[in-house]
Amino acid sequence: MTQQLTGAQIVFKVLEDHNVEYIFGYPGGAVLPLYDELIHHKKIKHILVRHEQGAGHAAEGYARSSGKPGVVIVTSGPGATNMVTALTDAYMDSIPLVCISGQVPTHLIGTDAFQECDTTGITRPCTKHNWLVKDIKDLPLILHKAFHIATSGRPGPVLVDIPKDVQFQKTKYIKKEQAIKIFPKTDVKIEENEIQKIAELIFKAKKPIIYSGGGVINSGEKACQLTQEFAKITGFPITSTLQGLGAYPGDDNQFLGMLGMHGTYEANNAMHDCDLMINIGARFDDRITGKIDKFSPKSKKIHIDIDPSSINKIIKVDHAVVGDVGKVLNKLISVLNKKYPNFKKSNKASISKWWEQINKWREKDSLFFEQGNKILKPQYAIKRLYELTKNRDTFITTEVGQHQMWAAQYYKFRKPKRWMTSGGLGTMGFGLPAAIGVQLANPGKLVVDIAGEASILMNMQELSTAVQYRLPIKIFIINNQYMGMVRQWQELLHDKNYSQSYTEALPDFVKLAEAYGAVGIRATNPDELDEKIKEMIDSPKPVIFDCIVEQNENCFPMIPSGKAHNEMILGPSEKKDNKITKEGKVLV
Amino acid sequence: MSKSLSAYSVENKKEKTEKHIMVVWVDNESGVLTRVAGLFSGRGYNIETLAVAQVDDAKHISRITITTEGTNSVVDQIKAQLLKLIPVHKVASFQINNKSILRELALVKIIGNKKNLEKAKKICNSFKTEYLDTTKSSFIVELNSTRSEIDRLIKELKPYGVASIARTGPLIMSKGSEITQINKGKIL
Ligand SMILES: Cc1ncc(C[n+]2csc(CCOP(=O)(O)OP(=O)(O)O)c2C)c(N)n1
Ligand SMILES: [Mg+2]
Numbered sequence: 001m002t003q004q005l006t007g008a009q010i011v012f013k014v015l016e017d018h019n020v021e022y023i024f025g026y027p028g029g030a031v032l033p034l035y036d037e038l039i040h041h042k043k044i045k046h047i048l049v050r051h052e053q054g055a056g057h058a059a060e061g062y063a064r065s066s067g068k069p070g071v072v073i074v075t076s077g078p079g080a081t082n083m084v085t086a087l088t089d090a091y092m093d094s095i096p097l098v099c100i101s102g103q104v105p106t107h108l109i110g111t112d113a114f115q116e117c118d119t120t121g122i123t124r125p126c127t128k129h130n131w132l133v134k135d136i137k138d139l140p141l142i143l144h145k146a147f148h149i150a151t152s153g154r155p156g157p158v159l160v161d162i163p164k165d166v167q168f169q170k171t172k173y174i175k176k177e178q179a180i181k182i183f184p185k186t187d188v189k190i191e192e193n194e195i196q197k198i199a200e201l202i203f204k205a206k207k208p209i210i211y212s213g214g215g216v217i218n219s220g221e222k223a224c225q226l227t228q229e230f231a232k233i234t235g236f237p238i239t240s241t242l243q244g245l246g247a248y249p250g251d252d253n254q255f256l257g258m259l260g261m262h263g264t265y266e267a268n269n270a271m272h273d274c275d276l277m278i279n280i281g282a283r284f285d286d287r288i289t290g291k292i293d294k295f296s297p298k299s300k301k302i303h304i305d306i307d308p309s310s311i312n313k314i315i316k317v318d319h320a321v322v323g324d325v326g327k328v329l330n331k332l333i334s335v336l337n338k339k340y341p342n343f344k345k346s347n348k349a350s351i352s353k354w355w356e357q358i359n360k361w362r363e364k365d366s367l368f369f370e371q372g373n374k375i376l377k378p379q380y381a382i383k384r385l386y387e388l389t390k391n392r393d394t395f396i397t398t399e400v401g402q403h404q405m406w407a408a409q410y411y412k413f414r415k416p417k418r419w420m421t422s423g424g425l426g427t428m429g430f431g432l433p434a435a436i437g438v439q440l441a442n443p444g445k446l447v448v449d450i451a452g453e454a455s456i457l458m459n460m461q462e463l464s465t466a467v468q469y470r471l472p473i474k475i476f477i478i479n480n481q482y483m484g485m486v487r488q489w490q491e492l493l494h495d496k497n498y499s500q501s502y503t504e505a506l507p508d509f510v511k512l513a514e515a516y517g518a519v520g521i522r523a524t525n526p527d528e529l530d531e532k533i534k535e536m537i538d539s540p541k542p543v544i545f546d547c548i549v550e551q552n553e554n555c556f557p558m559i560p561s562g563k564a565h566n567e568m569i570l571g572p573s574e575k576k577d578n579k580i581t582k583e584g585k586v587l588v
Numbered sequence: 589m590s591k592s593l594s595a596y597s598v599e600n601k602k603e604k605t606e607k608h609i610m611v612v613w614v615d616n617e618s619g620v621l622t623r624v625a626g627l628f629s630g631r632g633y634n635i636e637t638l639a640v641a642q643v644d645d646a647k648h649i650s651r652i653t654i655t656t657e658g659t660n661s662v663v664d665q666i667k668a669q670l671l672k673l674i675p676v677h678k679v680a681s682f683q684i685n686n687k688s689i690l691r692e693l694a695l696v697k698i699i700g701n702k703k704n705l706e707k708a709k710k711i712c713n714s715f716k717t718e719y720l721d722t723t724k725s726s727f728i729v730e731l732n733s734t735r736s737e738i739d740r741l742i743k744e745l746k747p748y749g750v751a752s753i754a755r756t757g758p759l760i761m762s763k764g765s766e767i768t769q770i771n772k773g774k775i776l
Binding site: 120121124125128129132149307308309311312313316 | 618619622623626630661664665668669671672673674
């Protein structure tokens with residue numbers, strides 16, 4: 001007879017089969033058999049978080065910075081419900097996660113047993129797929145499938161809910177290689193015809209723009225290289241979504257900066273006025289498009305995406321290719337090279353007028369700010385952080401708010417997988433746990449969470465995790481004593497009614513750091529900033545950097561709600577004649 | 589009022605909304621109906637009728653038929669979203685026209701005095717109904733027909749004591765030798 005393994009043993013066998021290095025988790029009654037098994041698997045390290053949401057975001061940070069799926073173990077009931085935010089976050093931003101949750105024993109399901117909840121019911125809309133494993137015989141295949149689904153196509157989170165009795169029951173193990181044979185192949189045939197037509201449009205374009213997104217990074221290093229190659233061959237300007245930052249070097253001259261609500265003047269105007277838009281792995285998110293019926297009215301639009309449901313969902317496009325971005329670009333480049341061998345040279349002239357126009361927009365210097373000699377400007381603080389860390393391989397995570405947008409604007413990423421931010425869901429409390437996952441995946445590298453003083457308190461407890469595992473992450477708090485992004489919207493849209501957006505009774509962050517066994521540093525003026533940042537970088541421990549900044553600074557440029565790309569507010573002096581309409585106020 | 593300026597898609601060029609019937613072939617496993625129904629409710633599509641049953645006993649495949657209303661682009665989006673569900677094998681959308689066969693089953697129970705029952709029977713006899721149960725004070729008829737025909741029967745019976753109505757919602761099948769090919773693509 002072949003050897004029989006328990007459910008718990010099978011879980012770890014699968015994790016080993018898939019080369020899992022870390023699991024992020026928190027124990028409880030319904031997963032104790034799994035925690036018993038942990039000790040027998042020395043290759044897999046368990047990171048004990050302080051809250052299950054933290055486990056989820058840490059796994060996201062790990063996945064985003066390593067390209068491998070993040071793995072989480074939580075107990076039934078509250079353990080599972082605490083994971084919901086992280087699963088939703090991962091679903092929105094296409095991050096591969098495998099969450100294993102404990103469930104009450106099968107005979108108690110449906111009886112309102114202690115710590116029972118309908119985990120698969122609750123997580124159905126926020127996972128790519130989920131399973132409740134009632135029969136031990138199904139477990140090995142389901143677990144392999146879970147990894148397969150999380151990482152293939154458009155990546156995303158999956159959840160496997162395992163009742164406690166199933167963790168004890170025995171069955172025959174199925175190896176990964178065997179299991180994989182049963183799964184459908186994930187390759188699609190790329191539409192050659194469309195590629196030919198797209199190549200022609202590229203050849204004819206006078207005012208083209210490349211609009212790249214997180215799909216390029218998800219596709220992998222190769223896709224990023226091909227995007228760069230594509231930009232070099234064509235000489236086209238390129239802009240990026242929030243999630244796509246780093247796929248193309250942020251300090252390159254062809255890069256126009258981020259687009260969208262807080263994108264640069266040149267990127268948004270180029271999107272508006274272009275005659276050809278090439279969307280590579282982005283999804284026409286509403287933070288990007290602004291007002292739909294005024295979105296890039298004169299352009300032909302091309303969309304390359306792995307998810308067929310992203311095509312024509314928001315913006316009708318003229319040509320679409322469904323497939324892995326890297327493979328499609330590879331094909332497109334070879335077609336371009338064959339069809340138009342002299343394109344590179346001839347093209348310079350045909351788009352030179354367009355570049356002249358773009359450079360005029362650039363002269364507006366939409367990211368300009370003035371740093372006086374007393375109070376620190378948040379933009380200045382991030383700019384200095386960038387200057388002082390750009391020569392090493394630095395990884396940035398963020399929380400959500402103004403600081404996040406300033407980080408996207410002023411920190412220039414030269415490589416993919418260096419920028420981890422919650423874009424789709426906009427989850428305050430993401431950055432600190434995510435930094436933990438990033439640091440684990442990238443030992444010895446500098447990992448900085450650019451935070452707000454309000455956001456950081458949402459998962460502050462995870463500093464304890466960082467201290468326990470000696471992960472020297474740096475928490476760089478842009479402390480404006482306001483939920484700055486909320487305050488900004490209240491100023492612009494709600495008649496300066498600053499209702500509940502002042503962050504009263506803040507802790508002393510320096511003392512808080514010390515209480516956790518980390519290091520606390522505070523900077524209050526421009527003169528001491530550089531020196532303090534260096535002190536932070538040099539510290540071998542986790543650091544909270546409390547950067548006291550101007551309280552009323554707004555994040556500009558900005559496309560206000562309900563406006564089009566060419567109706568941006570550039571700065572405080574401009575906003576009067578760009579009044580937001582009643583309808584715009586309703587939007588978030 | 590000023591024109592709506594939305595950061596989200598505002599439908600100002602109103603596309604025509606029409607009835608569509610979606611047919612979804614799924615693995616008959618626990619929770620699959622919730623996945624399909626949840627997709628509709630979660631994305632704000634509407635389910636007017638729903639009929640489900642296993643059609644392949646060996647492969648455990650169920651066929652789900654859903655009537656919905658939407659523009660062509662909404663229907664395309666529903667289709668793309670349905671195909672992303674793991675247990676979904678293929679999806680077809682039909683418009684209601686003469687290219688396909690539509691059938692719905694209805695059971696109607698009439699309770700009343702002799703006079704009313706007689707009048708009701710007279711109406712039933714003018715449709716292709718079948719009597720399934722008859723007592724002194726009641727009867728049940730079955731009508732297997734199109735949706736509008738069933739609507740008409742029920743409307744005409746209304747004054748004579750309609751006590752209970754059960755309808756399956758329509759089933760649909762394309763005419764001729766055409767069938768729905770696998771359209772899942774190979775991306776999970
Ligand atoms: C969990 C969660 N709750 C509420 C919000 C809404 N929200 C967006 S930004 C923000 C304020 C963030 O304040 P802070 O962290 O201090 O960042 P700042 O904008 O000041 O840089 C809030 C409350 C959110 N994004 N996430
Ligand atoms: Mg703040």
